[in-house]
Amino acid sequence: MNRAHPTVHSVSSSGVPLVVRQRSRGAPTLGGGPGGQPAPTGPPPGRPGDTGPRGGNFSVLPPIKDSGRKKEQDFGLSELDDISLKNEVIRKVKELPERGLQGLLINLRAQDRDRDGILSTDTVKGTLNKFQLHLTDNGLKNICKKFGEAGDRVPMVRYEEMMTYLTKSRMEALKPPPPMINQRSVGVTGGKQQPPQPRKVNLRNTVLFSDRDEGKLMADMERQLKDKPVNMADLRRTMYDLDRDRNDFLSGQQVQIALSKCGFHLTPDVKARLLLATDRTGAGLYKIETIMNYLTRRLQTQTEFLPDEGFIEDGEGIREEQLPLQPEPQAMALSPVPPMEDPEPAFDIQKWTNDYQYLAQAVYSADEDQSGFMPADEVQHVAATYNLVYNLQISESTFQSALSSSIDPNYGEVNLEYFIALLQDLHFRELQNY
Incomplete structure (x- = not known):
């Protein structure tokens, strides 16, 4: 049996063995290829299913993207939201008992285990409801947003500053309102009102807005605001909060914002006439107290206006108060006369x-x-x-x-x-x- 030579790789057709000289392999070089061969310049061929940029036997993950800075939460309130929150807090905080705010502060401090002056929004909302400070959902959201700051996981509330705000609001709520029209005269004269003072207007508006126009304005406001719950204290606070210059004057846009914000829904025509009546400077600026006096007069008395006959004069068409029958002169002479006493001055x-x-x-x-x-x-x-x-x-x-x-x-x-x-x-x- 002929044994093939180890170096014989094939045999010719005539049976002569063909010897193929094998190439010796050298030591591996730094390029990673066999000795004497240049390192491949291009990337190695990848597998058909490999779509990675480098090829190989592993899938390439997408590059890590820089997410950048997280979007900062806005904890400030707009001017109108701040005014709405203030009006709601003043209404609600006045209903608390005397020691309610003090107990609320003690409870919040007891829950602050870190003693850092902040608590989560859910904790603050639950504590406010627990102590009978029932704000609306929007009110709770705004008060937490007003005194909020970003936390590690959830938004936090600076409850110490919030309690200072609530205490000042309670003080403002307990502050008595300014005296109404003719309040002092009613207290001194024993119920008899003095005759109304003449209306003071700017000379520029004397022709543009007459007494007849004023009467029609009062009648229209009475008809449009009839049976509607309006809060004069909220309106006054809103107007003074919108007065950024602190000069007791507002622009026309600010007056309309305050009226709509506090529920005084008037037609555009009535609003325009109200602004015309209260423009004391002729420069488009409207005095706050003048507007409040117009609306207060609308709430106090009902203006009688006849389109064809104008105003009803004082005492005309009004039923006089029936006085009790006076005793006879002889009986008056016999009755004892009480000593004259000075009327006690009304509390100012x-x-x-x-x-x-x-x-x-x-x-x-x-x-x-x-x-x-x-x-x-x-x-x-x-x-x-x-x-x-x-x-x-x-x-x-x-x-x-x-x-x-x-x-x-x-x-x-x-x-x-x-x-x-x-x-x-x-x-x-x-x-x-x-």
Whole structure:
């Protein structure tokens, strides 16, 4: 049996073995190929199913993209949203009991385990509802947004600043409104109103807006706002909040925004006539108090206007009040005549409120570290001094009750904002002005 030579790779047709010289392989080079061969310049052929940019036996992942900075959450409120929140908070916070805000603050601090002054929005919303501060869903969202900041996982709320806002709102809610028209004259004359003063208008508007036009305007406003719940206090606050220059004047657009925001839905024609009637400068600026006086007169009295006959004169067409029968002169002579007494002057709410602001400012100024808390004896000393100087006539029992109710159990000192609001509230309750 012929054994093939190891180097024989094939045999010719005539049976002669064909010897093929094998090429010796050298040591591998740094290029990775066999010795003596140049390294391939192109990439190695890939498999049919390999679509990666480099080829090979593995799939190539897409490049990691830079996601960039996360979109920052906007925690600010627009001007109108801020005004709406303020009006809603003032209405709701007045319904809280005297120690409601203090208990709310204590509960929020107890939940703040990190003592960093912030809590999650869900925690704050649940605590507000727990302590009977029932805001609308939009109100809860806005108050958390107003005092919110970005957290690690969820938005957080700076509850200490929120409580300061609620306390100041309660103080403003307890502040008595300014006296209505003819309030002082009613108190002094015993119910008899003085004759109305002549209407003061700018000479530029005398021809453009006459008394007849004013009467028709009052009648149209009465018809359009009849049986509609309107809040004059909210409207007044909204107008003054929109007064950015603090000059007591608004533009026409600001007046229309305030009216629509507070539910005074008037037709464009009536709005235009109202603006014409209240333009005292002739420059398109409208005084806030003049607008409020027009709307207050609309709420107080019902204007009688006849299209053909104009205004009804004073005393004409109005049923006179029937007076009781007077006794005979002889009977009057026999009846004892009571001694003449001077009428007691009416309580001037506006003057008392202005003087009370000096007391509040003095108490806040005495707080040297501006922490909002002071010892009870120091608060009583400052408040009693200004009570005597401005003759506020706040009793000692009212002082003691306000001090004892305003002491924070955690600090052992008086919460100044709560004390100022509570002292005013207790004094008015004592005078039965609520």
